[in-house]
Amino acid sequence: MLELLNQPTHQQQNRDWLAFAQSLGQQFSPSEQAADANDTFVAENFEILRQSGLSAMGVPQEFGGGGASYTEVCETLKTLARHCSSTALAFSMHTHQVMVPAWKWQHQNAPVDGLLKRIAQEKIILLSSGGGDWLPGSGTATRTEGGFLITARKAFASGAPAGDLLMTSAVYDDPAEGKTVLHFALPMQTPGVSIVPTWQAMGMRGTGSHDIVLANVFVSDQAIALRRPADKWHPAFHLITMIAFPIIYSVYVGVAEAARDLVVQHISNCDDEHIYYQVGGLDNELTAAKIALQHMISTSISSQPGFDITNQIMTGRALVARSVLGVVDMAMEIAGGRSFNRPFGLEKLFRDAQGVRFHPLRDEAQRKLSGQLALGYDRTLL
Numbered sequence: 082m083l084e085l086l087n088q089p090t091h092q093q094q095n096r097d098w099l100a101f102a103q104s105l106g107q108q109f110s111p112s113e114q115a116a117d118a119n120d121t122f123v124a125e126n127f128e129i130l131r132q133s134g135l136s137a138m139g140v141p142q143e144f145g146g147g148g149a150s151y152t153e154v155c156e157t158l159k160t161l162a163r164h165c166s167s168t169a170l171a172f173s174m175h176t177h178q179v180m181v182p183a184w185k186w187q188h189q190n191a192p193v194d195g196l197l198k199r200i201a202q203e204k205i206i207l208l209s210s211g212g213g214d215w216l217p218g219s220g221t222a223t224r225t226e227g228g229f230l231i232t233a234r235k236a237f238a239s240g241a242p243a244g245d246l247l248m249t250s251a252v253y254d255d256p257a258e259g260k261t262v263l264h265f266a267l268p269m270q271t272p273g274v275s276i277v278p279t280w281q282a283m284g285m286r287g288t289g290s291h292d293i294v295l296a297n298v299f300v301s302d303q304a305i306a307l308r309r310p311a312d313k314w315h316p317a318f319h320l321i322t323m324i325a326f327p328i329i330y331s332v333y334v335g336v337a338e339a340a341r342d343l344v345v346q347h348i349s350n351c352d353d354e355h356i357y358y359q360v361g362g363l364d365n366e367l368t369a370a371k372i373a374l375q376h377m378i379s380t381s382i383s384s385q386p387g388f389d390i391t392n393q394i395m396t397g398r399a400l401v402a403r404s405v406l407g408v409v410d411m412a413m414e415i416a417g418g419r420s421f422n423r424p425f426g427l428e429k430l431f432r433d434a435q436g437v438r439f440h441p442l443r444d445e446a447q448r449k450l451s452g453q454l455a456l457g458y459d460r461t462l463l
Contacts, residue, residue: 098138098149102157105129106164113165116287117429120280123287126168127206127243136172137201139179141186144194145201151324154180155331155378162335163342166433167287169332171240177325178207178248184324188385196266208244208269210235210293211321215441217312218262220251220295228301229253229263234277239290241276244269247293251300252311260311265304273298284432319386322394326440327377330401333437334374337408340430341367344412347419356415363411370404373397392454395447402437402444409434 109126116123130136139154140146149157154176162169179200185191199205213219213236220233231251238247247267255261267274277292309315341363348356377397384390409431413420420427442450 098147098153098157099160101133101135102160103164105133105135106161106169109161109165109168113168113287114429116167120286122240122242122289123165123168123171124242124289126165127171127240130168130172131204131206131243136175136204136206137179139176139183140197140201141183144197146197151180151327151382152378155327155374158328159331159335159338162332163339165287166332166336166339166430167285169335170285170329170433170436171243171288171290173329173332174209174239175207175244177321177328178209180328181321181324184320203245205245206240206243208238208240208247208249208293210238210247210249211325212440213237214250214262216314216318218250218252220249222251222253222263222300224253225299228299228304231267231295231298231300233295235293235295236279237290238276238293239288241291241293242289247274249293249295251295258310262307262309262311263300263305264307264309264317265300266306267295267298267300267304269293271298283435284429285436314388314391316386319388319391322391323381323384323386326394326398327374327381329440330374330377330398330437333405333434334370334401336430336434337367337370337405340409340412340427340434343425343427343430344416348415359411359415363408363415366404366407366411370401370408373400373404377401388454392451395442396451398440398442399444399447405434405437 109123112123112125115121134147137145138147138149138157142148158169158173158176161172182191182193182196186193186197200207219235220231222229222231229251233251235247235249238244245268247269249267250262250264253261253263273296275294275296277294279292280286280288280290282290307317309317344363345360374397377394380390380393380397412427413431416425416427419425422428
């Protein structure tokens with residue numbers, strides 16, 4: 082697998098991202114299987130993603146990146162996921178953190194060129210704690226001279242062992258403004274930052290989604306990129322929602338596609354009316370997932386962030402999740418007893434797909450948001 086590191090970078094391969102992802106995915110699969118069996122991180126796969134240039138695929142060409150479109154990024158993650166679920170999901174957490182500043186540069190002329198150049202030139206990997214923090218934030222920021230001391234434990238930091246820069250936040254009890262979430266980027270080599278290997282999960286076992294502990298870590302005032310009220314929607318979260326979730330949920334649709342193809346391949350010679358009916362239902366569910374995902378992607382491409390777009394993206398997230406779970410459930414039913422046997426491969430896909438339930442907004446919160454917006458109560462969310 083390490084032979085890939087000596088091959089031409091993707092920029093020299095006519096930017097055929099999907100073919101490149103297909104090739105990598107097939108070669109990543111053995112490491113993915115070993116990581117799943119042993120609760121280890123897909124470290125070798127991530128190093129190849131870094132060195133091959135795929136980690137900078139979404140960085141504009143002006144800054145030395147691959148210049149891939151948003152659609153290409155989503156399709157690439159979906160293609161990787163068909164072969165290596167954990168690798169793709171952990172990589173999606175880096176990738177959406179790349180695409181957010183790329184969008185800001187393209188649409189707002191934001192001064193993010195320094196970060197984008199570092200991603201391309203230094204091959205840094207970004208980590209996110211956003212899903213675990215979400216609107217409330219987590220951790221404590223205590224005022225000190227020139228900045229803050231941060232104490233926090235950030236759970237579900239996918240890709241933690243490979244990360245260079247943690248995009249995170251902490252809550253400061255501002256005497257004037259009340260609870261305020263401070264956002265900042267923190268190098269993983271900063272004194273006081275450590276990884277606690279907690280990740281022993283039902284599925285997506287190779288993502289290395291360990292806890293990251295911040296013990297009195299100093300963050301200067303200049304390093305604070307954003308301040309916002311805790312527990313309130315903010316324009317930054319509308320942008321994160323619009324960009325991140327189609328990328329992340331492309332991974333789960335890729336898992337569903339792999340489950341469908343595995344089952345159909347193994348029953349292709351079956352002549353049974355009931356099986357025809359079951360496979361037709363499975364394909365209906367997969368088509369529903371693809372349609373919902375495509376709506377999320379097209380909405381992200383054509384829109385500006387805001388409550389309406391957040392609602393559409395989160396509704397799509399709920400629909401994709403429901404259909405992905407339907408696909409893997411039907412696939413298990415169609416395959417029968419052999420699906421319970423780990424070497425068959427469906428059991429892993431079933432487990433990995435369960436992660437689709439747990440990213441925000443979960444069903445109850447999504448329905449509440451959608452209902453509030455439908456009834457005109459969006460002002461209460463600000």
